[in-house]
Amino acid sequence: MAALFGARVRRLRFAAGLTQAELSGKVHVVGTRITQIERASGAKPTLDLARALDVALGADDLLVELWPYVYREAFPDWSRRFMECAERAVAVREYAAHVVPGLLQTEQYARAVLSVGLTLSSEEQLEERLTVRMARQERLGSPDRPDLWVVLDEAVLRRPIGGCDVMRAQLELLLCVAAEHDITVQVLPFDQGEHDVMGGSLTVLTLPDGSEVAYTEGAHYGQLIEEPAEVSRFTVTYDRLRANALPPLMSLDMIRSAMEGCNRGANVPSRSERRRVAQEQLQQSGGRQLRGGRRRNPGGRRPRP
Structure with missing residues (x-):
């Protein structure tokens, strides 16, 4: 190409x-x-x-x-295939384990997510990936917008990606989009316990011809599933997730609660301050410093590796 x-x-x-x-x-x-x-x-x-x-x-x-x-062309074949299907999908059902789905991210939140890790080697690549992600959201405002159903793990709400200001704006956006008729947002709370998709995310796409594909993703991998029997199994898995999640109205309450936590987060000590206090406590107890220093070694014997 x-x-x-x-x-x-x-x-x-x-x-x-x-x-x-x-x-x-x-x-x-x-x-x-x-x-x-x-x-x-x-x-x-x-x-x-x-x-x-x-x-x-x-x-x-x-x-x-x-x-x-x-x-x-910079992406693997299965990833390109998924992007093509996502652009044509008439319905998107997504479970997000760690971060807000790309279709619902603010620009600053997306920038923080894309800046993590070793996948991008330059600022130009970051801006390019960010532009594409934001462009994908334009379809949500078009006449052929897909029905979107999103289940967010509670961890998505609690981790302040990009800092409290960025996270607060992101949560505000979730509250806004949840008011749309064809966008449903649910939260799967921690106290629900274990489930079938722990450690990764799941997306089920319905295509214009009624067929479906599923996509699973972890931190460093992704897999597109097109075989009907396997897709059906993932569809049932997704249905169980949203059945166990909080109803939409209760989910909005939890999102608002997370926003209040962001507001209180301004009084939480900074990372450097928490490190300094922890280091002092370790030194007082004879422990190893977080950076530098050695644990006391009574008897002069070298500890086992």
């Missing part, structure tokens, strides 16, 4: 009578960047660059429409 995108840019550039240097000036990038795009080498074009090229070359949104397919 990157090669196809580059070929289209080259053809449109020739038709416009522009050199690579002239085109680079119009879209405000170095000339070698246009060479990389046309040869499908180097970094893939960002969405903003695709938009700029589309305008400069009068492509009538052709390049913007091609860009998602170029972007997806």
Whole structure:
């Protein structure tokens, strides 16, 4: 797809009578960047660059429409397939174990989530991934918006991703979207105990033809399930989750309670302050410091590894 995108840019550039240097000036990038795009080498074009090229070359949104397919090439086959299904789904049922689902994230919350780990190697990649995530949400405001049913583990509400201010805004958004007729939000409380999807998340998509696919995801893996019998099993699992979750109105009360916890969080000692106090307590008891220092070793014997 990157090669196809580059070929289209080259053809449109020739038709416009522009050199690579002239085109680079119009879209405000170095000339070698246009060479990389046309040869499908180097970094893939960002969405903003695709938009700029589309305008400069009068492509009538052709390049913007091609860009998602170029972007997806960085993902495994099963992940690309899931994204394609999600874009066409008429109903989305999702259980989120750790973070708010991407379709309902605020921009700052999404930025905090995407900034964690080693999956992105540059600020440009982060901005690109963030742009795509926010663009996916546009479908919720379109006439063909899917029915969305989300079950949030209580942990999603309690962990202050991005800090209290970011988390408070995220919880406010959840309260707002839960008022929509075709969006249902439930919370699965801690006291519900064990369940079938502990440690991961689950999404069941209903496609326009009535068929369904399921997608399970953990911290470093994902799996798309399309075999009907297996999908049916995951559908039953999801039905059990939402049956065990709090009803929607009680769920909203828990979200409001979590927001109040964020407000009180302003009085919680900072990480550095908690570390300092813990370190002093450990030193007083002869324990190991959190950073540096050694545990006292009576008798001078080396502890076993």
